[in-house]
Amino acid sequence: MRKFLAIAGVVMAGSAAASAQPPSDLHTRLSEIKQVDTPLGLTRIPDAEGDGREMMVFHSWRENGNAWGYGVFMMTMTSRAHRDPYESAWDIVGIASEPKGGLKHEVTDQPHTGEDDLKVVRFVRAKLDGKVDTFLVTAIRNPPGAAPDPVVAEIRIYALRNHEDEEVGTTPDSFDPVFAFTTTKSYSDADDALLDELGLPLPKG
């Protein structure tokens, strides 16, 4: 059932870049959202997929000496097949940007000044259709003019899934798109979009 939902979600997200508005059942299906803080460095998310395995989020910063620096997030897990050896705890969790496209092995944010974020990346624990899982959430603004200009934001929500029983070309675990929509409201900061649309708290400071 879980896999079916994932596939349905992928098709939905892939048939268009994002649906024109939030799915009407978004807050019915996705509930009890609790953000996981991922400061710079390594953050462990225990029992990330409900089978005892933890995920690690490696967050580093690509400084640029101006407002165009950005964060790089790479996620790793122990595969189910090799859950014992420490060395195998560093299998990258792919990010499926498209239904049948390649997997990205990193995701980046784009905070600009920090007051007018163009892209934010968050991790949350929540329930999808009643089942607890770990989710990657992104919000992207693309203003045609100045960075703080209010503009609609594209929200993408990915669920963490295991794919070790599938054929070549996939990572053992990956974040699969389950919701993708464009906000009806315009925002000057992608953080505000996630606060308003999903109730995710603003960054500290």
Place this chain on the structure above:
Amino acid sequence: MNLKSLAYTVPAIALSFCANSSPAWAQAPADLHKRLSDLKQIEIGAGLTRIRNAEGDGRDAQIFYALRDDVSAWGFGVYIVTMPTRVWPDKPAWNIVGIETDDHDLDVQIADQPHTRDDDLKAVRFARGKLDGVTDTFLITATRDPDSPVADAASTAIRIYSLGNHEDEGFGTTPDRFDLVFSYTTARKYSDADDALLDELKLPLPPD
């Protein structure tokens, strides 16, 4: 610009200009082993590896290495190098060390391509050594691009990058970065990029 950064930047610019006009020099520079000496490989395991005093000013570098499995021979490893800045040495040490590309941009990561591990297409190593007598940390890559089967012997592009600080250069750069200082194509052909590094630079083969 301090002297150390000048010492690295000038040869880096000159050499990377050479590297840009063609992918790599046609053969090993005649003075390679005279200028680059005392190479000692640093073992990098999956996860985090710390390189103490990486740039000679007391700051440590950390290498994050993760595996992008593909359930085939096309998996690869990804390396991200981070350091604290000189300006804020006590702040968290997670600033990415950029890696100079052939067209003078900066990558935030570098990947290997081991294929079956007996016919590596790209090998990535880190080493301590001396360049013109100054101890530093080096990133070294060997890249094969055979025309047909992966195991076919092919000339190999060797690239050697030195770690230098660039905090006084304004925007557009990472605080520290690996600058390309040597880039050449081997005269000899290799079926495994690991063999090229052993033969050309005496870097040991990976453990079985």
